[in-house]
Amino acid sequence: MEDLGAAFGLALELMAAGDPELVGIVRLSLAVSLTAVAIACLLGMPLGALLASVPFRGRGAAIVFLDALMGLPPVVVGLFVYILLSNAGPLGALRLLYTPAAMILAQTILVTPIVAALSRELLAGLQEEYADQLRSLGIGPWRAIPTLLWEGRFGLATAALAGFGRAIAEVGAVMIVGGNIKHATRVMTTAIALETSKGEIALALALGLVLLALALFVTGAAALLRETAARLAHA
Amino acid sequence: MNRLLLALLPLLLAMPAAPARAGADVIVLQSTTSTRNSGLLDHLLPKFTARTGIEVRVVAVGTGQALKNARNGDGDALLVHARARELAFVAEGYGVLRCDVMYNDFVIVGPADDPAGIAGMRDAPAAFARIAAAGAIFVSRGDDSGTHVKERSLWRLAGIDPAAGAADWYREAGAGMGATLNIAAGMEGYTLTDRASWIAFANKRNLALLVEGDPRLFNQYGVILVNPARHPAVNFAAAKAFRDWLVGPEGQAAIAAFRVKGQQLFFPNADCGRAAQGPFQRTRPRPSGS
Numbered sequence: 001m002e003d004l005g006a007a008f009g010l011a012l013e014l015m016a017a018g019d020p021e022l023v024g025i026v027r028l029s030l031a032v033s034l035t036a037v038a039i040a041c042l043l044g045m046p047l048g049a050l051l052a053s054v055p056f057r058g059r060g061a062a063i064v065f066l067d068a069l070m071g072l073p074p075v076v077v078g079l080f081v082y083i084l085l086s087n088a089g090p091l092g093a094l095r096l097l098y099t100p101a102a103m104i105l106a107q108t109i110l111v112t113p114i115v116a117a118l119s120r121e122l123l124a125g126l127q128e129e130y131a132d133q134l135r136s137l138g139i140g141p142w143r144a145i146p147t148l149l150w151e152g153r154f155g156l157a158t159a160a161l162a163g164f165g166r167a168i169a170e171v172g173a174v175m176i177v178g179g180n181i182k183h184a185t186r187v188m189t190t191a192i193a194l195e196t197s198k199g200e201i202a203l204a205l206a207l208g209l210v211l212l213a214l215a216l217f218v219t220g221a222a223a224l225l226r227e228t229a230a231r232l233a234h235a
Numbered sequence: 236m237n238r239l240l241l242a243l244l245p246l247l248l249a250m251p252a253a254p255a256r257a258g259a260d261v262i263v264l265q266s267t268t269s270t271r272n273s274g275l276l277d278h279l280l281p282k283f284t285a286r287t288g289i290e291v292r293v294v295a296v297g298t299g300q301a302l303k304n305a306r307n308g309d310g311d312a313l314l315v316h317a318r319a320r321e322l323a324f325v326a327e328g329y330g331v332l333r334c335d336v337m338y339n340d341f342v343i344v345g346p347a348d349d350p351a352g353i354a355g356m357r358d359a360p361a362a363f364a365r366i367a368a369a370g371a372i373f374v375s376r377g378d379d380s381g382t383h384v385k386e387r388s389l390w391r392l393a394g395i396d397p398a399a400g401a402a403d404w405y406r407e408a409g410a411g412m413g414a415t416l417n418i419a420a421g422m423e424g425y426t427l428t429d430r431a432s433w434i435a436f437a438n439k440r441n442l443a444l445l446v447e448g449d450p451r452l453f454n455q456y457g458v459i460l461v462n463p464a465r466h467p468a469v470n471f472a473a474a475k476a477f478r479d480w481l482v483g484p485e486g487q488a489a490i491a492a493f494r495v496k497g498q499q500l501f502f503p504n505a506d507c508g509r510a511a512q513g514p515f516q517r518t519r520p521r522p523s524g525s
Contacts, residue, residue, distance in 0.1 A: 087308030087466055095468070097309055098263055098294065179263075179294035182277075197413025198272045199420075199438030 007205030014206055015213070021183075026214060029187040032100055032174070033167035034218075036107035037115075041160050044112045048119025048159075049148050052127050054141040063120065069113035074106075078176030081106040085177065098179040103187070106173040111163040118159035123148045126155075157226045161219055168215055188214070261290045262473045265301035265310035267381060268411045270456070273431040273500055278493045283480050289473045297380030297411065305329065305459075308466030311474035313459045314481075316381035316429070321457045330459035332475065334482045334507040337490050338455045339500060341385055342433055343446035344416075345371075345425035353425075359449040360392035367395050370404045372424030376415050377407030381454075386427045389451065416442070429454050431500040456501070458482065482507055 014022055051063055083089050085097040085105075096102045126148055127134075134144050149156070171189035178185035180194060188211045195204035270276050271293055280291045294304065298315040305313050306329050314336065315321060324330045343353065343362055351369035353362040366373050375397075376383040390397055397405040406424065408415045412432040419426040420440040428436075433444065458478045463471040480486045482505035490503045 086304075087468055089307070092308070092468075098292065179292070181263075181292040181294060184292050194272075196417065197268065197411050199413055199416060199436040201438050 003202045003205060006202040007209060010202055010206035011209035011213075014210055022210070024183065025186055025188055025191050026210070028100060028185070029168060029189075029211075030214070030218075032103045032187060033107060033164060036104045036111055036167050037160055037164045039104070039108045040111040040115045040163050041156075043108075044115030044163075045119045045149060045156055045159070046145065047112075047116045048121075049123050049145045049152075051116075051120045052123035053144045053148055063117075066113055066117045066120065070117050072110055072113065074110055074170045074172035075176070077106050077110050078173035081109065081173065081177045097177065098181060098185060100178070100185060102177040103174045103185060106177045107167045107170065110170060110173060111167050114166055115159050115163045118162055119152075119156055122155045122159065123152050126152050154226055154230050157222060161222055164218060165215065168211070168218075260288055260473065261292060262311040262470050262477060263292045263294060263309070264312050264314060264477070265305050266293055266295050266314040267298055267301060267316060268295050268413065269316070269382075269429045269432045270314055271295035272413055273435040273495060275431065275490070275493055275501060279481075279486065279489050282489050283477060283486070286480065286485070287473075287476055289476060291477060297376070297378045297382075298384070299379030299381075302329075305461050308461060308468060311461055311469045311471070312477055313461070314456060315459070316454055316456045317384045318455050318457060320381075320384065321459055325459060329462055329465060331462045332478060332507070333457055333459045334478060335504055336456045336458050336481055337487075337501040337503045337505075338453060339430045339502060340447065340454050341382065341427055341452040342430050342444050343425060343427055344419070344433060344442050345445050346423040347441050347443040349443075349445060351425065354443075354445045356446050357448045359446060359452055360389050362446045363389050363393040364395060366425050367393070367397060367402075367404070372404050372406060372422050373397070374415055374419040374422065374424045374426045375405065375407045376412065376427075377409045378411070380411070382412060382427060382429060385452075385454070389427070392451070431495075434498055434500060435495050455504075481505075 051059060051066070081102060082097065084091050085094065085102050086092055087097070096105070127144070130144075130148075130151070134147070139147065169189065171193055174180075174185070174187055175190050175193065178187070178190065180186050180190040186194075188207060192204050192207045192211070195201075195207060266276065272295070276291075276293055280293070284290055294301075294310065296304070298317045298320065301310075301313055301315050302320060302324050304310055305324070313321075313330065321330070321333060325333050341359075343359060345351070345353070345366075351362075351366045351371040353365050356362045356365075375386060398407070406418070406422070408418050410418070412428055413436065415426055416428060416432070416436050417438055418424070420438055420442050423441060425445075430447075458481055460471065460474045460478055461469045463469050487503035487505055490501050491499065493500060
């Protein structure tokens with residue numbers, strides 16, 4: 001229990017002090033996860049819209065498969081990317097292993113199915129709602145994709161946030177492909193794992209609280225953005 | 236709203252460009268958790284970098300995984316502790332120019348009230364046998380690390396195969412040294428640990444050092460370079476500079492000077508002679524320009 005109290009004190013201290021090492025770790029965490037989520041949105045949202053709008057043989061199976069991919073274990077994704085990027089692997093020549101780029105790749109693979117599946121869920125509802133209108137305007141299922149994405153933009157922010165939550169909290173994949181190298185690939189979650197393994201429980205917990213604050217800041221900013229944008233749109 | 240956007244955008248744009256992993260001045264060192272978690276590498280590497288301008292990026296995993304990663308060419312040098320494995324790695328042609336670097340020892344730790352009654356023993360296999368006889372909880376690394384290799388050799392010497400039966404007192408953590416110590420502390424179990432990890436570990440709770448001083452608990456660390464003939468992309472010149480510094484007077488003195496809580500954790504004993512290469516070395520190092 002004393003660890004818990006000490007952790008709160010330490011967390012406040014850490015954030016107040018602005019220790020350059022911690023700032024570097026926070027920056028890298030945000031850069032990696034936000035980039036991964038941005039790429040995942042670019043890929044996943046159109047994919048979700050396509051699955052929501054365009055009927056094709058095997059669509060049901062594709063949707064089930066996509067939903068299942070939401071449960072991909074980060075460690076497995078990490079291993080897959082490791083095998084891909086290892087010097088002995090097919091993409092070894094790119095020399096990306098143990099770099100932030102490798103971490104972004106792993107998190108993108110992890111997050112894209114989440115963004116796509118949640119987007120599809122949301123846009124399928126919209127598609128039903130607008131089906132008559134779209135038909136009367138002569139808009140086919142393919143051309144409806146941008147319309148659906150635009151009309152669903154506020155809801156889609158939630159899909160992006162869910163993806164971000166997964167990415168920023170994930171440790172298994174970035175540990176394997178990043179290597180938790182000090183000043184190079186150490187992020188919040190791998191730093192927490194490291195401090196735990198040193199037995200520095202209070203410090204590990206404190207870093208966890210900093211991570212929580214970070215997630216709160218990002219989701220809060222997103223909520224504010226969405227609200228303001230919605231107000232402007234309806235004004 | 237725009238201000239928020241502006242605040243978030245740079246984070247996206249400032250995505251760090253992937254630094255070249257094996258530029259002229261960067262090497263990746265596959266090493267073990269004991270050398271990192273004890274703070275030794277944080278103590279040594281800045282000195283080496285100041286001397287040579289070479290940056291060393293440390294991936295700290297168990298010795299088994301470090302050797303596997305290096306086998307794939309993911310890393311330029313190794314600093315690990317499982318001598319027989321290291322010599323096999325060299326004999327198979329994956330590594331070259333191995334040297335003994337330093338040593339310390341393993342110790343057996345366990346709950347201070349010591350239900351198996353091993354405190355003060357100097358015979359490690361006998362202590363293991365007593366833990367097994369008492370059915371007291373023993374937490375094994377279970378991760379093919381240098382410490383796990385040593386632990387299994389001690390069980391063999393004790394004539395016991397704890398992993399074979401369904402021994403419910405024998406718990407395989409499948410984790411690093413620190414995580415295993417956390418588990419042992421939580422379960423009030425015994426475990427084998429290298430002394431450096433033990434002294435630097437901050438969550439000892441009710442654990443105490445119970446057995447030490449058996450010569451069979453000796454823990455030798457070695458440095459190996461990844462064979463450039465097998466993996467031409469390695470930064471052989473910089474890795475060799477690191478190895479030479481580590482076994483040279485400056486590196487050895489820095490190892491000896493490293494203290495945690497007033498205690499010396501690693502003892503330099505550099506040896507790059509034939510014995511350090513193992514009896515079977517077939518592969519000779521080649522120039523890195525291949």
